[in-house]
Amino acid sequence: MNHISKIFLFLALIGNIAYAQLHDPVSWETSAKKINASEFELLISAEIEEGWHLYSQNVPDGGPIPTTITIKEEKGQFELIGKPTEGEGHEEFDNVFEMNIKYFENKTQFVQKIKVLTDEKITITGVLEFMVCDDTNCLPPTEIDLNFELQGEAGKPEIESVVSDDNKGFLQNTTEDVTGIQESASSNIKAETDTQKITGKPKKEKTKGLWTLFILSFFAGFAALLTPCVFPMIPMTVSFFTKQSKNKSVGIRNAILFGVSIVFLYVLLGTVVTSIFGADSLNALSTNVWFNIIFFLLLIIFAVSFLGAFEITLPSSWGTKVDSQADKGGLIGIFFMALALAIVSFSCTGPIVGTALVAAAAQGGIAPVISMLGFSLAIALPFSIFAAFPGWMNSLPKSGGWLNTVKVFLGFLELALAFKFLSNADLVLQTHFLEREVFIAIWITIFGALALYLFGKIKLPHDSDLPHISVGRLSMGLIVAAFTIYMIPGLWGAPLKLISGFPPPMHYSESSYGVGYTKLGDAGSGTSKEIPDGAHLGPHDILAFLDYETGLAYAKKVNKPIMIDFTGHACVNCRKMEERVWSDPRVLKVLKNDIVLISLYVDDKRELPEEEKYTSSINGKEVTTIGKKWSEFQINKYKANAQPYYVLIDHDEENLNEYSAYNPDADDYLAWLNEGIANFKP
Template structure:
């Protein structure tokens, strides 16, 4: 089980970084050699970056995914002669998957000979799926090849789109006036606040991790080792501080793969938070984490890793030895810290800003919290006597974390449900499950049932009773919110939106407003009533979009403005379930040359946002006149007062423009 979960974690952490990048650590090219009038060699070449492995077609089952080729038209237009040959490969044992893997380093070449069955065939199309791994992550990849049967070379990056697709791309471009106003748009998100918030989340996670059975007993043992084994007190303190520094460094290094490429697509944050299958993957992973905290099994890294690190720390000694001691701590504590780090990883997907920066801040906060007691207790060893004794309370901490993991898992499943339009986790059902979870947590804390790893039954502590009381109060709050007795606004962005209800609603627009979900339809209506447009780039699974709608739009002095003064056009950029009619689908070419087929409503509006506003984040709000004049700078997630002032400023500008265009008699 541990290998399965670890493999899933590697894949999904890679998707976090590379799911929408134009660049990958492998570059493909192609050649075609003519053998005779009917026989050709199709050659696929891959340049693999240092530190990465591309896997053979014949690598062992149970390890990384093999490279696979799909030949379009095989056995109808042509047939293959023999197998697809490979260049030199390497083999090595994978500690993660525990199999002997076969892979390429530096470069790879695949050659397939074909024989034509149809003399009219002038092009062979082939697609390849593969996986490329480093020591930290594994990335799934796909590439398409088009071999022209004239002996020429081709490179897959040099793709073009047909005239129809080019015309449809141009049709999405708006003739915006005063577009320079958009460039003065302020990012209303306080980036520093977000980073410090993520750092604080990581620090809190680290403090909680210290209270688990994997970490807490290590504090006095490790501090005593440094203070007693060193030549003098000052040397022991210095070593303890160095040990703490290495702990921080190790956790920060876990975020390095997210910084490998500086050309990450600007859509990546939206992709992470709204990709249906990625959210399902996180849901499954968090279920595994939760039940490990409940004591049904342990998720541990291979023991050989810890043994090797411990051996190195003993052999080498000095500064390098202390580093290996820190690595050993990180490995042996994984069963407790892994789920908490997963929780932290999930938190970064719900925060605005750069994913890699957020994750680094969170990992640094986590590492600082873990390292702090080792440094402080080395500095003040007398404090060790005040530490509480290890005991059943640490198991209680793990169970509480297990329930929180389940609650977060449900959020990821809700994201997938919203994007997929399944209708499974409507708002009331989601809240109902949360009520059950927190009632069960309260019952557990009050000692009414137990889990497998609980020790002998003891008298309930005041701390346990207090947390149980808070859980019960939160459950009551949810019940009253479900009955609409109290407001659940503080949970906006976490709970499904109010219009996503089991009961019939008048509108599937936010707050029951009248909105358009097609730009052309909304623009036509705005012209007919001569009202300005509030263009709302949003998403079904966009947490900050829900916060804006339920905490800002709902205000009594803002809601009437949206309802009466503006034409609301809400474009859902993550609506990738709803297919466009075939005659509206087209190929879009990025500036890098990469071509993407626009097949869904979400892809269309995401492309529309990028083309016209050079933006890809949500929420993203633009004020336009019916004549497509930009009325103000674009804004994103902001507060009530700033948003109200922004709306009123747009109304004033629209009135001025209307007066300027009014006929003079």
């Protein structure tokens, strides 16, 4: 074997190790707590790895698998008091399942209250079923055995509280068992599994989200800067610093302090909002129905104000008092000048600040602080720069009607964004009042009117006469008009990926497929293909098999490679892949025409026929459902237990390339598909 071959072999091994890992993100403990002579609390505690979340007991039908606790009741020994209770957790609207879903992070505890009916030492057993997900993986529903030992009043006074090895995590035992299988393939797999924890990924995604929020807030601040309330104040501020500063160095120092004061004020606002509501409650608040409706109404008011119907201002007495403090000079005077700027410009900046804070609230954590940092930097930088270098003022455009145009432009944007919040409330309530077609029609109307305004065909109250249209305004009008035309096909079922996440999902519409769409991808042809025995129409009407052997036989018959899709009915990330990646026309074409899809649902609760039930080689328990069969198949054959998980194989069941998992990049996913298909030899 030459050196190049060794390198490729090593890389292939590393690739297999990276994917071949078993996740075990939850550790369980059980204990008992005595309340009085006959009543106890059975405590079931979960320690959850960072980045993963465990679902509540109370998940609506059609959502992820809820946590289910079943205590085996023994007559004459004890009786259950009520149902198991759980911690507060987090609740938010899930766009994939279109419902509010409660989940837990880091740790939680479930409590079942019981009444003991005997004085003897008793053992209580039960079963807990749970499901966990992170940003890229969902694990199949897993069961663990519960075990409690406790003593009645006439026995020992102390409580027999145990933590069984089994209770510390069924998945831990599973991982150890399957690690032995892994070691037979490679002695390095276990070490790699230990070092490649999935917890690093969510941190990276969260950091990326904060950077995105910072940049968007910066642009929002820049937009606020170009409004009639803020832009004209730049020369006034520069004039003040020029007159008050004894020399250039003092002027630069004062300008920097002025900018820092602006940033401090807005960051303080973000900090106050976060501290009052709490980092977690902000996120929950942003998915509340009434909050979304109230903010919809507020944005409508802000938009109407920007369009010129009225002005939103703070009490004039506030500005007067602050101005009197600014006249004192020195550091205090500079700070109050910054505060005066914030108050005077509130009619233009207030709506933008409010929108930015709510957008940040949806992300939770320190997002409001990051948002205000980006917003205030965009406003503070021009004031500080021009105050430090007043000669650069000559390069600024003169104030005029274009400032009002910017304000009106923002008004239209606020109006369009308002309907996003109304849509959120509608999705939670499932009223179907604002379905996808209606939402898109409203946006087409709003942006169409904005295009007409930019072309000078619509005139609003504060607009000056427009003898001609500037090149910049014409260019912006053309962009808005093109965007409006782009949205029109969305009324007939086009995906509109540029605005993905704003309109309701495709299925929340009057016509989920759109006009001219027929089954199996024969759009507009009026024909349909025959569905083979054992197959069904999966996502986007892709032909899919639910049984491995049946799908393998069909693939041999049509002479195509096979893609095994380890998925789940309640797998959030599987639905994301299907909605955002499989819907790509290039990917969809390959999935429909070039491969045979076998979708194996690891959470399929249907019972196996009696003759097909068997004892698990992993945990020694009986495999009784279809889902458990496919979950065990994935673990034994591919040394992985997460979904989504994709494998391309040939007719000899040999891999055509490395495995793939959650990958929102359609280009990468398409390249992976094409690589496997190219390696297929009929």
